[in-house]
């Protein structure tokens with residue numbers, strides 16, 4: 423087992439065992455994930471950190487069933503992802519997984535409201551109005567619902583993306599550098615909102631971040647290097663995470 427002791431727990435909403443991802447062949451072969459065992463806790467906020475190229479995005483994409491691992495297993499909310507047929511995979515992604523991208527990924531021709539309800543509209547699921555109201559009030563979007571993405575600031579667009587992820591009450595939300603394109607004030611708003619959705623609504627969240635301050639909002643920080651989990655921290659503070667990151671040398675290993 424290559425993960426650090428303690429990165430697996432019993433009350434997990436998402437788990438990986440022996441996760442490997444190899445890109446390319448022969449001399450161009452890259453082991454982006456090199457045997458990851460990890461559990462993401464239910465109703466917990468987890469941050470994944472690590473140097474550039476350490477495999478953070480690959481791990482997120484494999485966990486969120488957006489990419490297929492070369493080896494190993496991923497279980498989301500009790501469902502083994504490997505071997506699911508297209509229809510079942512689409513249903514898993516739609517019903518149990520939310521994803522927030524660094525670049526917002528909103529549909530430019532739709533209003534904020536339409537973007538938020540789009541996954542449910544496509545699935546033919548009825549929008550739970552009470553929950554919709556709770557979500558948009560929490561992210562402070564009520565007076566922006568009829569605006570198109572290009573009429574919104576970056577922070578507002580990311581709030582729409584977070585509301586879209588939350589609206590279907592997924593088992594877990596993965597967010598890949600959700601504040602990477604935002605200034606510090608908008609970042610704090612988004613992270614505060616993600617934190618509240620864990621504390622108030624019992625949402626489970628995993629984010630990838632380069633930023634120790636962002637990791638400080640999480641319950642747990644995991645550190646990746648060279649495609650494996652090399653360390654973890656419970657109740658991380660920005661200072662403690664910064665100190666830990668200074669312990670990586672140029673290729674990411676603990677110095």
Ligand SMILES: Nc1ncnc2c1ncn2[C@@H]1O[C@H](COP(=O)(O)OP(=O)(O)OP(=O)(O)O)[C@@H](O)[C@H]1O
Nearest residue numbers: 445446452454472473474475476477478479480481
């Ligand atoms: N589609 C791909 N084809 C080939 N190699 C890839 C591909 N995607 C990622 N890689 C390689 O896999 C490794 C891990 O990449 P990944 O994007 O997961 O790292 P990361 O930690 O998210 O990096 P960053 O912080 O820079 O976003 C890197 O060496 C990268 O070059």
